Amino acid sequence: MSADSRIEAITRRIIERSKPTRDVYLERVRMQIGKGVHRSVLSCGNLAHGFAACSVGDKAALSGDQVANLGIITSYNDMLSAHQPFETYPALIRQAAAEAGGVAQVAGGVPAMCDGVTQGQPGMELSLFSRDVIAMAAGIGLSHNMFDAAVFLGVCDKIVPGLVIAALTFGHLPAVFIPAGPMTSGLPNDEKTRIRQLYAEGKIGRPELLEAESKSYHGPGTCTFYGTANSNQMLMEIMGFHLPGASFINPNTPLRDALTKEAAKRALAITALGNEFTPAGEMIDERSIVNGVVGLHATGGSTNHTLHLVAMARAAGIQLTWQDISDLSDIVPLLARVYPNGLADVNRFHAAGGMGFLIKQLLKAGYVHDDVRTVYGKGLAAYTIDPRLGEDGNVVREPAPEDSADPKVLAKAEAPFQPNGGLKMLKGNLGRAVIKISAVKPERHVIVAPAVVFHDQEDLQAAFKAGKLDRDFVAVLRFQGPKANGMPELHRLTTPLGVLQDRGYKVALLTDGRMSGASGKVPAAIHLTPEAVDEGPIARVKDGDMIRIDAVAGTVEVLVDPAEFDAREPVRPDLSANEFGLGREIFAPLRRIAGPADQGASVLY
Numbered sequence: 362m363s364a365d366s367r368i369e370a371i372t373r374r375i376i377e378r379s380k381p382t383r384d385v386y387l388e389r390v391r392m393q394i395g396k397g398v399h400r401s402v403l404s405c406g407n408l409a410h411g412f413a414a415c416s417v418g419d420k421a422a423l424s425g426d427q428v429a430n431l432g433i434i435t436s437y438n439d440m441l442s443a444h445q446p447f448e449t450y451p452a453l454i455r456q457a458a459a460e461a462g463g464v465a466q467v468a469g470g471v472p473a474m475c476d477g478v479t480q481g482q483p484g485m486e487l488s489l490f491s492r493d494v495i496a497m498a499a500g501i502g503l504s505h506n507m508f509d510a511a512v513f514l515g516v517c518d519k520i521v522p523g524l525v526i527a528a529l530t531f532g533h534l535p536a537v538f539i540p541a542g543p544m545t546s547g548l549p550n551d552e553k554t555r556i557r558q559l560y561a562e563g564k565i566g567r568p569e570l571l572e573a574e575s576k577s578y579h580g581p582g583t584c585t586f587y588g589t590a591n592s593n594q595m596l597m598e599i600m601g602f603h604l605p606g607a608s609f610i611n612p613n614t615p616l617r618d619a620l621t622k623e624a625a626k627r628a629l630a631i632t633a634l635g636n637e638f639t640p641a642g643e644m645i646d647e648r649s650i651v652n653g654v655v656g657l658h659a660t661g662g663s664t665n666h667t668l669h670l671v672a673m674a675r676a677a678g679i680q681l682t683w684q685d686i687s688d689l690s691d692i693v694p695l696l697a698r699v700y701p702n703g704l705a706d707v708n709r710f711h712a713a714g715g716m717g718f719l720i721k722q723l724l725k726a727g728y729v730h731d732d733v734r735t736v737y738g739k740g741l742a743a744y745t746i747d748p749r750l751g752e753d754g755n756v757v758r759e760p761a762p763e764d765s766a767d768p769k770v771l772a773k774a775e776a777p778f779q780p781n782g783g784l785k786m787l788k789g790n791l792g793r794a795v796i797k798i799s800a801v802k803p804e805r806h807v808i809v810a811p812a813v814v815f816h817d818q819e820d821l822q823a824a825f826k827a828g829k830l831d832r833d834f835v836a837v838l839r840f841q842g843p844k845a846n847g848m849p850e851l852h853r854l855t856t857p858l859g860v861l862q863d864r865g866y867k868v869a870l871l872t873d874g875r876m877s878g879a880s881g882k883v884p885a886a887i888h889l890t891p892e893a894v895d896e897g898p899i900a901r902v903k904d905g906d907m908i909r910i911d912a913v914a915g916t917v918e919v920l921v922d923p924a925e926f927d928a929r930e931p932v933r934p935d936l937s938a939n940e941f942g943l944g945r946e947i948f949a950p951l952r953r954i955a956g957p958a959d960q961g962a963s964v965l966y
């Protein structure tokens with residue numbers, strides 16, 4: 362089943378554009394593959410160090426080059442509810458590997474930041490760069506070169522993108538991603554938001570707010586809104602890094618453990634020592650990347666992936682642009698309504714038919730490429746399934762349903778919630794930006810209002826609390842880009858801007874910073890490039906300038922006489938206050954070399 366001709370055309374132009382870098386990348390992957398079983402190039406001393414702490418049996422196995430060895434890269438910590446379940450995964454993976462006649466070793470750990478803990482805090486200024494630090498940290502583990510395949514334990518925002526960059530950098534190895542699954546449903550996300558707004562208006566106190574937050578985020582597993590973390594799960598499934606049906610099974614359940622053990626065995630089965638060798642660098646190609654972007658649009662996924670997918674693709678020599686993402690958005694319909702794009706959470710998304718139903722609809726309508734390679738074999742059609750626990754405790758896969766079990770949450774391709782995708786690119790005399798329209802009411806897709814300029818999100822919060830913002834306005838929050846302060850998420854502003862919007866004002870945010878994947882109802886033109894610290898046009902905007910954000914036409918403009926605007930000097934504020942404190946001083950070198958948002962805001966390329 363071939364993809365829609367428009368999808369094919371965009372895929373072809375990505376292939377053409379990427380050819381120079383993709384050819385070099387594939388040549389390097391094949392050269393590494395050509396060196397044979399990797400630990401066989403190690404000296405006896407290297408090898409002895411590599412298995413010194415192993416059992417006698419594993420030492421014997423690893424002394425030769427016939428037994429496959431899995432490198433586990435884990436992002437376990439107790440800070441992220443989504444990653445806490447990984448504490449027990451290495452033992453489960455070792456057991457599964459032994460059952461399959463292989464070996465598994467933890468090759469290394471990577472840091473993982475919880476953006477929920479750092480949201481609105483200085484620590485958030487390390488968040489985006491942590492993606493590339495995670496890629497480097499995973500590379501340190503895999504550089505021991507003891508492994509025939511790698512399994513990656515990661516879920517949340519920057520962790521999966523960082524691990525994918527590492528997996529593709531070590532593209533000569535098969536790579537299987539193993540998730541931990543979503544938290545069970547707690548206080549509904551819209552109720553959490555309502556209570557936050559009551560607190561922002563001074564109508565309730567901290568005890569009531571903390572009670573609501575704790576009922577929302579209440580146990581192990583990924584937070585249940587459709588933010589970056591759950592967008593990551595969708596991507597790993599539709600791009601073929603997960604086993605079919607792995608994404609949205611709750612932690613600490615028999616099916617979850619069965620999926621984890623199956624993933625470990627599958628990773629051992631697809632090494633060069635077997636007959637289904639599937640190196641990640643060849644498995645992921647331009648079609649896989651396009652399938653990921655399509656999945657993002659069809660589900661109203663996180664705006665952060667206009668940064669991460671670009672950086673992930675680049676790791677495999679594939680050059681994905683915002684124009685590609687925007688053009689795909691014009692083609693792909695919105696088929697899922699999961700908070701903030703609706704009231705349901707990911708548990709209800711899964712119960713409605715989940716990834717199997719979604720992929721089946723996208724394949725039927727020709728929006729995705731079926732002729733792709735995955736860790737499960739060939740063809741995306743293998744993912745149109747519903748995972749169950751079999752009698753023998755193993756995973757059983759039944760065909761995904763033809764109909765959505767909840768048409769308010771998952772729609773069929775012939776009757777979508779919106780004719781186009783969740784993400785729109787904006788261009789104009791202020792530069793290039795991104796806006797997530799899937800969660801914004803249509804009457805707010807175009808906003809024309811005077812600018813109120815801020816250099817710090819706290820100043821906007823203070824202006825709100827002082828009652829200075831009860832009017833139509835565009836909050837122009839600048840010096841939030843990668844080089845300025847690490848491009849933090851400004852999701853805390855959703856609450857005051859949401860209160861003002863609910864009071865009937867036409868409000869929007871324009872920033873060179875980011876929002877959370879969980880942000881939604883307030884129109885926000887984000888990732889503005891060039892950023893203010895690079896003297897982008899946003900550095901010349903003044904209070905009162907009329908700003909037009911138009912998600913229909915795809916434009917972002919300041920409505921000031923061009924000659925007058927160009928004659929203005931860019932503002933150059935003192936940013937030294939955010940150059941130290943809570944680790945920001947050690948990230949200064951990364952701020953200096955960070956690339957622009959439309960190229961992934963990466964420090965790696």
Ligand SMILES: O=C(O)[C@H](O)[C@@H](O)[C@H](O)[C@H](O)COP(=O)(O)O
Nearest residue numbers: 476477480588589590877878879
């Ligand atoms: O991109 C994302 O999805 C966010 O970074 C998300 O991971 C973050 O944790 C939010 O801040 C959670 O939402 P609240 O802050 O509203 O709890």
Ligand code: SF4
Nearest residue numbers: 475476477517584590
């Ligand atoms: S989804 Fe966000 S808040 Fe929840 S655990 Fe992951 S990073 Fe933390």
